[in-house]
Amino acid sequence: MHWLCGQFTALETQRNREHGTVVHLCDGILVGSGTLVNDNPRLNVRPELLVSSDSTAVLSSAPSHPRPIILDSNLRTPPTANIVLLKNRPIIVCSFNPSSTHSSDILKRQSDLEAVGVQILNLEGVSLHDNIPRILTALKSVYNINSLMIEGGSRVISSFLTLGSNAVDLLVVTVAPMFVGINGVKANDGNSIVNLSDPTYKQFGRDMVLVSKLP
Ligand SMILES: NC(=O)C1=CN([C@@H]2O[C@H](COP(=O)(O)OP(=O)(O)OC[C@H]3O[C@@H](n4cnc5c(N)ncnc54)[C@H](O)[C@@H]3O)[C@@H](O)[C@H]2O)C=CC1
Numbered sequence: 698m699h700w701l702c703g704q705f706t707a708l709e710t711q712r713n714r715e716h717g718t719v720v721h722l723c724d725g726i727l728v729g730s731g732t733l734v735n736d737n738p739r740l741n742v743r744p745e746l747l748v749s750s751d752s753t754a755v756l757s758s759a760p761s762h763p764r765p766i767i768l769d770s771n772l773r774t775p776p777t778a779n780i781v782l783l784k785n786r787p788i789i790v791c792s793f794n795p796s797s798t799h800s801s802d803i804l805k806r807q808s809d810l811e812a813v814g815v816q817i818l819n820l821e822g823v824s825l826h827d828n829i830p831r832i833l834t835a836l837k838s839v840y841n842i843n844s845l846m847i848e849g850g851s852r853v854i855s856s857f858l859t860l861g862s863n864a865v866d867l868l869v870v871t872v873a874p875m876f877v878g879i880n881g882v883k884a885n886d887g888n889s890i891v892n893l894s895d896p897t898y899k900q901f902g903r904d905m906v907l908v909s910k911l912p
């Protein structure tokens with residue numbers, strides 16, 4: 698993975714991930730299967746990142762980790778993924794019919810993942826792409842996930858942003874001074890302008906972080 702943001706914004710992300718010790722921020726941290734497969738992220742809190750940063754940026758030495766949550770319809774997540782090896786009780790939200798004739802491969806992947814401690818939430822018959830409210834309700838009722846940080850990637854972020862404040866309480870955007878890629882994040886239908894509410898901006902080294910609400 699090539700990092701885009703600088704070390705101070707990376708540290709800010711770590712602070713946002715931490716939950717329980719200083720302020721209860723997020724019970725879970727969610728990415729799509731694209732990010733899981735491409736980046737193999739750890740999705741945890743890492744106090745060691747404090748080394749060589751400013752003395753005010755203190756994370757607790759024994760952090761409480763948010764639960765990693767992956768939207769992964771067909772269980773592409775390998776049992777050797779970092780989120781599995783770290784044993785922070787990862788949850789994979791999938792959607793398949795266990796009695797379908799094509800399900801033997803996916804059932805094998807399910808049992809391999811469960812054998813290494815992954816919890817599988819199968820929202821059978823539900824398309825994960827257009828049922829974000831249903832996913833949030835299930836995570837709350839089954840796993841007591843009441844607050845969630847959506848970290849990426851572009852397709853998952855687009856799914857949440859297009860629902861506006863029905864699904865998103867707070868938007869945190871890191872802007873690094875560089876141009877990358879050809880496909881951006883989609884935030885609306887393309888025919889209207891989305892005005893963000895109460896924006897605040899803070900500079901971290903060369904990066905800028907925008908925090909705001911959605912209409
Ligand atoms: N610059 C940054 O801060 C970040 C960048 N990324 C980058 O994003 C890239 C991955 O982005 P994408 O390919 O767009 O993958 P993604 O991480 O958004 O996952 C998309 C996959 O998730 C599945 N999915 C399940 N439910 C979904 C839903 N409700 N909405 C959308 N997809 C759903 C889709 O079937 C699709 O295969 C990675 O290469 C990573 O480096 C990821 C996180 C942060």
Ligand SMILES: Nc1nc(O)c(N)c(N[C@@H]2O[C@H](COP(=O)(O)O)[C@@H](O)[C@H]2O)n1
Pocket residue numbers: 698699700701702703728732736737738739740741848849
């Ligand atoms: N490519 C990229 N550049 C950045 O500057 C980023 N902040 C990210 N963020 C995403 O966050 C995850 C980091 O993995 P760890 O949990 O810290 O191991 C990962 O999914 C990145 O895509 N990405």
